[in-house]
Amino acid sequence: MQTPITTRSLFGPGPTNPYTEATVALGYPLLGHLDPLFIERIDHTCDGLRKVWGTQNARTLPLSATGSAGMEAAFVNMVEPGDVVVIAVNGLFGERMCDVAARCGADVVRVDHEYGQPIDPQRVAEAHPSPAIIAVVHAETSTGVLSDIAALGQLKGDALLLVDAVTSIGGVELRADDWGIDIGYAGTQKCLGVAPGLAPFTVSDRAFERRVENPRSWYLDLGMLGGYVGAASGAKRTYHHTAPVAMIASLEAALDRILGEGLENVWARHSAAAAALRSGLQERGFELFAAEGARLPSLTTVCVPDGVDSAAVRGYLLEKYSMEIGAGVGKYADTVWRIGLMGPNATVGTAEYILMALQDAVTATR
Amino acid sequence: MQTPITTRSLFGPGPTNPYTEATVALGYPLLGHLDPLFIERIDHTCDGLRKVWGTQNARTLPLSATGSAGMEAAFVNMVEPGDVVVIAVNGLFGERMCDVAARCGADVVRVDHEYGQPIDPQRVAEAHPSPAIIAVVHAETSTGVLSDIAALGQLKGDALLLVDAVTSIGGVELRADDWGIDIGYAGTQKCLGVAPGLAPFTVSDRAFERRVENPRSWYLDLGMLGGYVGAASGAKRTYHHTAPVAMIASLEAALDRILGEGLENVWARHSAAAAALRSGLQERGFELFAAEGARLPSLTTVCVPDGVDSAAVRGYLLEKYSMEIGAGVGKYADTVWRIGLMGPNATVGTAEYILMALQDAVTATR
Incomplete structure (x- = not known):
């Protein structure tokens, strides 16, 4: 089937x-x-x-x-x-x-x-x-x-x-x-x-x-x-x-x-979405993984807070919101999340939606 | 655009x-x-x-x-x-x-x-x-x-x-x-x-x-x-x-x-379509290129008749029928056509349609 x-x-x-x-x-x-x-x-x-x-x-x-x-x-x-x-x-x-x-x-x-x-x-x-x-x-x-x-x-x-x-x-x-x-x-x-x-x-x-x-x-x-x-x-x-x-x-x-749309407008849209995501994350107490000044607009890396189970959060998002965010890679597999805002998803509204869902997931799985 | x-x-x-x-x-x-x-x-x-x-x-x-x-x-x-x-x-x-x-x-x-x-x-x-x-x-x-x-x-x-x-x-x-x-x-x-x-x-x-x-x-x-x-x-x-x-x-x-549909039924459908195409071509005086007994059901090769312009025929089919058939390869580029009846196209009806169009194209471009 x-x-x-x-x-x-x-x-x-x-x-x-x-x-x-x-x-x-x-x-x-x-x-x-x-x-x-x-x-x-x-x-x-x-x-x-x-x-x-x-x-x-x-x-x-x-x-x-x-x-x-x-x-x-x-x-x-x-x-x-x-x-x-x-x-x-x-x-x-x-x-x-x-x-x-x-x-x-x-x-x-x-x-x-x-x-x-x-x-x-x-x-x-x-x-x-x-x-x-x-x-x-x-x-x-x-x-x-x-x-x-x-x-x-x-x-x-x-x-x-x-x-x-x-x-x-x-x-x-x-x-x-x-x-x-x-x-x-x-x-x-x-x-x-x-x-x-x-x-x-x-x-x-x-x-x-x-x-x-x-x-x-x-x-x-x-x-x-x-x-x-x-x-x-x-x-x-x-x-x-x-x-x-x-x-x-x-x-x-x-x-x-x-x-x-205009290539520079598309770049600006990706930057604006990333800026909204980053500042929203920091306001909620999350730490960003990538060095300041070298943060990629299309993909934001977030440190998984102490006491939070990375896989449980990702599972909750998938289950409740049908939303995929990425785990980290290699030795950061369980300690970093990777959140992409790319192509049509690169909007401030999408960033707000992710912030809301992530907050819910962290709270619910703690 | x-x-x-x-x-x-x-x-x-x-x-x-x-x-x-x-x-x-x-x-x-x-x-x-x-x-x-x-x-x-x-x-x-x-x-x-x-x-x-x-x-x-x-x-x-x-x-x-x-x-x-x-x-x-x-x-x-x-x-x-x-x-x-x-x-x-x-x-x-x-x-x-x-x-x-x-x-x-x-x-x-x-x-x-x-x-x-x-x-x-x-x-x-x-x-x-x-x-x-x-x-x-x-x-x-x-x-x-x-x-x-x-x-x-x-x-x-x-x-x-x-x-x-x-x-x-x-x-x-x-x-x-x-x-x-x-x-x-x-x-x-x-x-x-x-x-x-x-x-x-x-x-x-x-x-x-x-x-x-x-x-x-x-x-x-x-x-x-x-x-x-x-x-x-x-x-x-x-x-x-x-x-x-x-x-x-x-x-x-x-x-x-x-x-x-059933794999063996699909094989049989390809074979029946190819058989109809081959016999129709031969009835119309075309010669087949591949040796008898080794003819591939999914792709039939036809010798371009003397005096017929292979490219003109293919161009006519593309123009009038929006139909693509293949040229030959290498030294047979201009002397062989390749006609595929594959996947959903492998039907006797499709074979009949191709025969009609090919006859028209050969006549019209001569």
Whole structure:
């Protein structure tokens, strides 16, 4: 028997509830992946992605898998065995970068930071005299921390700057070109307000020229994918794999929704919602986990108060409000909550609703 | 501006028009990927996949990318550098296997067959005395040919049998366990009647024990994925990546639809539709491309008659009927058409409709 159809308020680290436009578009009549109308659709989608990335990169496209595959694509296409890759680690996704890069044969230079703190651009830039790549997470989903990419971009020297923007794209200021990002990957299920399943990706000409010619992954081979999405303007489209056409229609609709509202307005909406959530939490005596000044608008991390059972609170919210908030990660699994206000959920009203429900849950489960 | 919303009849090599149930489910309220209801959903989906694969394999799951990533997962998890991999090539997807296997460091032994012919199990089995893997495509989408996997399974010896079932699963007889398939991958956009975006995958215990411990791909690492979908019964679910929850709801719904009709009934429906199409084509003087006795029910290949312009016919069908049929592949690009009757399109009535339209197009464009 099919599992029950249930409406959830998704206020965890993602997926978020999608924009209505994105959900509607999932149900559009399907197009073949070589249909002229689909070519138009993918081109329009890539145009929209360039805007949310803040880039002019021709090679900006949605990879046909989730954000984690975006990370893999970034490393597998850029790292030759023995390349020095400096990785700033201040959370789970920095850790994961180390694993993925090592599988590609990288000589990984880790620069560890305390969880909850942003990365230190100076320390990262000085970790090695001539790295091939410097890799960093813009918005750490595991800790709710935002790092200063622009500052690191100014210090990168000849290295390529590789950035994870999974939890910032479409909700938090992101300017790939201005900041010097050479390779960027993201996901759809956070601020873009689309179901998970695609990895928005961008790569500069400078980085593309330094790519691995015959990477270990066929599926994520950027050289082949470029032809498929027509990254080279006017190029003939060559078949690579069958694109996830329904997901791409959904992404197109969400991008139109976001750009119709105005990207800076959408950033402001995410910031206002986060500010309301943070101040409401602090007024109620909760402590925030992420360092002041580096708090991510799209995802707020809260310390679970002493004597409060994290899992019981989350269970109560799910049961009574059909509301999901996230647990912490790793050693903070039971001591931190992660509350996302992303995409259509990024409103002050939603923040107020969460504050009310969380207060109820903490009281009821004590 | 968003691209136009247009209804197409998708009678090419895939994607097909999805089952209505699958489209409806794409619009269900989203669940978080760690929600207990989603765990129920993924388990139910994996149960359904076991049935369409014809397997009891605990490790049967939808990978979070398209069918081509399924191919990559199969090789990247099973091939250590230097392993001998015998690959039966009778079309594009066999060719692709050679590329993907070589990137994993395989010592590839190609066994070439004429395009349009099924693979010769004896010749494939005798190509090497002790291969680690024998790889073969069950249903060659590029040529419309069905090969005898059961016969090869009986000859495989100690080798692992790796099978591409992209264009057979859910529409053509497939019995992974009975036939001795150790590793199988497929896609959702053909007979399963779901949009592209997932790769149904299955791996036997025997194969899983021989897997690469730390494969080059993090995203497709079966050791990690097993924990995520709870392949080990009763195992705690561990977070790996954010599952494409909307696509999985759609796959679940399609599987329920197929199993509700009865898998053997669905196979019979695909066969009857193909038989009507083939005999109608022959009555009208068209020649079929695939060898008699090895014609794939889900995809019929037709020789473009002398003096007929393949592209003009396809353009006419798209323009007048909003109907997509496929071109050929490689050197047959202009001389073969590929007509798919898959999922909800696998009916005799649809076959009659295509015959009428094709006749019209050939006449009108001559």
